[in-house]
Amino acid sequence: MEHLDYYSERKYCGHCEKYVPYLMSVERSFCAECGAEVRLFSERDWAQFNEAMQARNAPWRAARATA
């Protein structure tokens, strides 16, 4: 069986600069390789995600931002 949930089991470590397996605590997650705090997306993926959400929720705002 292929590993379909790759990103649900990994988060982005800014220190390793890649998606890594992580250790989860109550509020935060930490890189299993270096121990730095990890997050769900890389900065680039997070920006793209936010842009997509803004375009969907407020197309007029996105249009003004590019003008």
Ligand SMILES: [Zn+2]
């Ligand atoms: Zn790391």
